[in-house]
Amino acid sequence: MSHLHAVLLGVPWTLAVMLAALAIGAVLAVPLAAARRSRVAPLRWAARLAIDVLRGIPPIVWLFIIFFGLGDKVLRLGPFQAAVLGLGLISAGYLAEIYRGGLTAVHKGQWEAASALGMGRADAMTRVIGPQAFRVALPGATTYAIGLLKDSSVVSTIGVTDIMARASQDARSTSSGLTPFLLAALVYIVLSGPLAWLSRTMDAKLRARVAR
C-alpha cells in the first residue's frame, strides 16, 4: 500500500506538467498553424521548419538542451519550468499540424459562402471555419493529449517528481522493482481513461450534429 502512496505522490506533478504543456502548446499552435497556411511563402517555410524541428528532436534531448544546456547560463529554470517549456514547445508543433489538418478538412465552399455573404476573414474563421475545424481536430488533439500524459514521464530525467520519478525512487529505496512500476503503469492507465472517454463522447455528440 505504501508503494501506491509513493507513486500517487507524483500524480499532481504529472498532471500539472501535462496540462501546462498542453495549454502552452494549444495557444502557440494557433499562430504556427496560421503561418503554415499563410499566403506569404517565407512565412509558410519558416513555420514548416519550426514545426519539423520541434517534432523532429526527441523530447528527452529537448529537455536536456533546455534544462542542462540553456538552464545552466542563459535562462535559469527549475525542472518543472523547463519541463513545461520543452513539452509545451513540442506540443505546439504537433497541435499546429492537427489544427492545420482540421482547417484543411473544411470544404473550400464554406469560405466562399462566408465571403459571398460579406463576412470578414475574422468572422468567417471564428464563426464558420473554426468550429468545423475544431470538430475535425478534436480526436487527433485528444489522442495527442493522451500520448503527452504518458510521454511526460520523460520529465523525471530532469528531476521533476512526477509519477515515474516517484516510482523509481520507491523502487530504489525499497529494492522492489516490479511493484512500483506496475503501479505506475496502472496509474497512467487510470488517468488516461477519462480523457479517452471525454474524447469519444464529445466526438459522438459533434458528429451527430453535423453528420453529412
Added chain:
Amino acid sequence: MTLTTGTSVVSLRGIRKEFGDHVAVRDVSLEVPAGEVVAIIGPSGSGKSTLLRCINLLERPEAGRIEVLGQAVEPQGGVSAAELAKLRRGVGMVFQSFNLFPHLTVLRNISLPQERVLGRSRKEADARSLQLLERVGLADKGASYPSRCSGGQQQRVAIARALALDPQVMLFDEPTSALDPELGLEVLAVMRELAADGMTMVVVTHEIQFAADVADRVVVMADGAIIEQGPPSVVLTAPTVERTKKFLRAVMDR
C-alpha cells in the same frame, strides 16, 4: 427591358480571368439592368462560373472593370477590405453545392450573417429569418441541422440566407444541378417567384426550360467568351451562331 448603362445593377467591362496560362474568361462585357433576369448557358468549361464569381470578386480578374450598384472596382489595382465588403453587401450568391454551414441550425445559418454583416440583433435577425423561411416554404425547418434537410430544402435555405441580407442582385451558379429533378423543381419555383417580384438575377443554368420561361435575356458562352445573346425566344429557338445550335442540340438530347 431597357439597356441604359445608368440603371445597370451590374456592369462588367472587358473582364479577363486567367488560371495559370489558361484563359477562363476573355474580355467579357455584360450589363445587367435593374429587374432583369439573365440566364448564362454554355458548354462545360466555357467560363460561366468564373464570370459569375468575378461579379462578387470570389475570383479576381486580371483585367477589366466591375461596377456593382454604382460602385466601381478595378481588381487588378487591388481592392480594400472595405470596398470588398461594400460590393458584396448588395450581391447575394447561391452555389451549386448549397454551402450551408453544417454546424449551425437552419435558423442560425440565416441569422448569423445578418448579425455579423448588418449588425442586426439576434431577435431582429431571427424574425427576418423566419419570414424568409416561410417564403421558401420551410417555416417548420428552423431548428433542424442542414444534414437533416433534403438537397432541395438546403438550397432553399441557402436562397433565404442570401435574401436575408437584402441584396439588390442575386447570383445563382447552377442551383439545381446537384439535385434530383423533383427537388430541383421546388428550387426553381422559389426562383420564379423571386423573378416575378422583380429581383435582378444572373443565373448560370443548364435548365433550358427555366431560361425560356423566366429569363429576359439569354447569354451563351463558349471558350471564355460571349458568343451570342438576346431574348430567349430568339436565342433558344432560332440561334444564329453555329456553336449555340450545337450546344442546344446536345442539351435537348440529354
